[in-house]
Amino acid sequence: MRRGFVEERTATILRIRGLLGEFGIVLGQKPSRLRNEIGPALDELPALARRTIDDLRSHLSALEARLADYDQEIRHLAQLEDRSRRGTHYRVGDRRFDRLRS
Numbered sequence: 001m002r003r004g005f006v007e008e009r010t011a012t013i014l015r016i017r018g019l020l021g022e023f024g025i026v027l028g029q030k031p032s033r034l035r036n037e038i039g040p041a042l043d044e045l046p047a048l049a050r051r052t053i054d055d056l057r058s059h060l061s062a063l064e065a066r067l068a069d070y071d072q073e074i075r076h077l078a079q080l081e082d083r084s085r086r087g088t089h090y091r092v093g094d095r096r097f098d099r100l101r102s
Helices: 002-023 031-042 047-085
Strands: 089-092 095-098
Touching: 002 031, 002 047, 031 047
Parallel strands: none
Antiparallel strands: 089 095
């Protein structure tokens, strides 16, 4: 699932770069450079192209937010898995109980 969002993000970035390229505007390949450099470039575009790129940028932001959510959930699950592999145990008074592994 996550891989599909990454591929869609890449495709969206390439669409933005391709549309800008049609107007002779070339920006850096990295997503961070595209975000940082796109502002001034938009002023040079016709209204419809600006609107299209704004729509693509909104879509890109939504994809990146969704990816961040997935990444956070994956990190959380990895931490839980790591804890369970360490064999957590519990104490009740003087007695120690090891967690049963399934």
